[in-house]
Amino acid sequence: MMRELTCKAEEQLLKPTATVHVGNRLSLIERKVFNALIWHFQRHQGKTDNQMSVNLLMSLIGLGRSKNMDVIKEALEQLTTTAIIWNSLKQDRTTNWGVCTFLAGAELCGGQLRYVLNPLLVDKVQNPTLFAKIQLLIQTQFSSKYALALYEFLIDDLCRAGSPKTHSLEVSLDTLRHVLQFDGPYKHLNADVLKPCLREINQHADIDVRYQAIKSGRSVAAIRFVLERKAVQLMLGGMIEATVEADANGDPPIEDITDPLITALIAQGVGLRKAKALVAAHDEERIRGNLAHAVAEHKAGKVKNFAAYLVRAIEEDYRPMPEPPRQPSEPSPRLAARQAQEQLKADWERFRSQRVRERFAALTEAEQEAHRAAFVERLQHGRSILLKPYRRDGFKSPMVEAQFFAELSESLLQAPEELNLQAFQSALSRGA
Template identity: 35%
Template sequence: MPTAPRTSVESLSRTDVGIVPRASGGELKKHVGAVHVKGSLSLLQRKISNVLLLRAYEDLPNPEVFEHEIKLQTLAEVSGFDSNDHALLREALEALAGTTITWNILDAEGSEEWGVSTFLAQAVTRGGVCRYAYAPDLRRKLYNPEIYARINLSVQERFGSGYALALYENCVRFRKVGSTGWISLDRWRDLLGVEPGQYDAFKYLNRDVLKPAVEEVNRYSDIRVEMDRKREKRRVVALKFSIRENSQLALDLEGSASRAAAQASAVGEFPQQLPDPRALAPDADALLGPLQRRLVTFGLSQAQALDLSTEFAADRVTRNLDHVEREIERRRGTSRPVDRVAAFTIDAIRSDYAASSGTPPVVQEAEQKKARARQAQIDKRRQQEEQKARAAQAERERGEARDRALDEAFAALPEAEQDALTARAVARLKAEAPQVHAWYQDELAAGTAEDAMRPAVLSTLRAFRRDLLADCEDRS
């Protein structure tokens, strides 16, 4: 009997947690273990797994609910599968029922929980309806996990490649950190679902998997990613992805899968409210462990802390942080104080200052000579990273400044003009985002003040109103 393909969930610490609001609308809250899988799942299988989890999510903590149901037609439409060939859907369900997931989680006291389960405990189709179930322990992990990633269905339906969707799934939870940190190349092969023996040479993996996946994520999703490589003896051994918001992309709230989800929600198959994936992303601090948080106290950004802690061994980072603390204290009140603590800390870890402290002068001299050569490269790399960070920050600030200016301009308008502009924005809501418009009408009927309306309504209404006001200013 053939064995099921094996998947693995990365070891998580209870200190590395991000507990977030409950999922609703087209936004899927996904346990990091359900995202970080080892195994070859097709694009359709990945999409179906997300839709099944979204459908079941609200009932996962209820011990009286063992099975979940979804119409095969709804499953196909929300997954973006435009065919009536239910045999392909059954093949995808069979693959998920044969995929093994393991998890290894440490709590705050250091107690370990190891577990194994198939992704689906069972799946049965009859009369156009799919009944499916998760194993009891996996249900609890999926509903109340240590870390969540969020997969937005309006983004998912844009992807045409399983590698691209897998890359998005493994990057999107780091959107508020700005970096995935360094992860070994072998681990990335597993996370992206590359089969053993495929693309053994990096140049082919890069050409056929990584580059196309990055291009697809940047073109179709709400984030942009940039890949960096770590080499040892000219061989690529690890990758990290820098992440920033894709402010140029306006998500299509009315795509076919989103419309199908909205129709399903109308009959109780999906939650009603579509949240903003940017607002509900895990906070950066929730994804950092104790060592990374300690790095932040030395003035490093959260992305820099994650990068350094995954590039170098924990004992090397720790001993150099101790070394930096001693140096700060030793130089305090002298003519050579440690002024740029963050830069000094990065250099200390990269050059391993702690390893050379207390060594004979001749050895120190030789190491310092090598360090100076490395320092030039380090400075250049740091400058490039700082330039990229400043550019990203400037881009965010320009967008925020534009929104503030337009809001102030709106507030300065006479009440009659404000009402007219709001009416035009509401008309656009009705034409372009009817579900959001329906929520808006519900809020009005309930007598809710604009500032107290649900986030999806308020953010969309104000965005449309700013666009209209900007158009008026451009014409004037």
């Protein structure tokens, strides 16, 4: 069934401008069903009571062979009950304003959808004076209702300008909020809606879009969009190849593929057969590394045909080579001498500390107690900061113990290498 979705003129939806600018709150699925039914109705002009395959409808909205009929039922219910204010921006040449439901009725029976378009919309859908040319295969790729609504709005303006290769338009913030049905402040509109929308449009649609905020005083008053057409056939080639192969070769539908690498490649526009070949030929680290590289290059504006570039990147391994580890540079003679001197002092202090503890341990118990008593006497008659920790912990305090042995070094250390750094260095040289 998905084989019907190719880049041919008859598979374009000529969506009337009046219905592009609908003032409602359709969900993503409801808007896709809305578009699919307009496309189907246009292909069967003259009929007010139409039938279409449910499988075809599911393919047109990007659900493939999903069996979840509840989403279709809910969408049809909304389209038969929700009032749609069309041509709300007053840009259609023939009608100023209108309100109605989209469908007069709908019925699901035996794998077929029977639907009746609201009579007020029949002529506008059959003979639109202004319309946006929307590829149905493109709409299946959108996962955000804001992205699809913004894409339709931009494509509509591009078509009304004669479909130039590049086009710019300035949209007031009030108009943009109406189109997207988002009422929050600009900082949230920008961060939560515009940026994610344009990432999705640039990745999946047939246009590249940039935008710039236009201020009035200190506040943002409008947005200037710059649009550039892509080569549709090149951009959609991977998607078409994937869906056609799935039908022709008996492969599982894309929704049923479980290999995360294959799924990741297909999501970037690589064909199913090619994705399988790449995963079979290369390890996961190489594929993911080149995918990250390709995404970075695309964001930098260096890549136009992303899927083709990604395939070449994986096959030829475009990953940036890791920088070799830097060899530690040799310190300057002056720095080396200073470091050696600091190390010598540290070794000498450790030597002195060990020696004073050895000498103290060699004393009799009475001599040891005399040294402790003299130390405590000095603490109590001075203003030492050690008095408080001594009263709390005695000689178990690390600070007290360290000071005790530091003072003992004056009376217990007597050898030249214990008293003089140069003598210590000479003793080390003789020992070496």
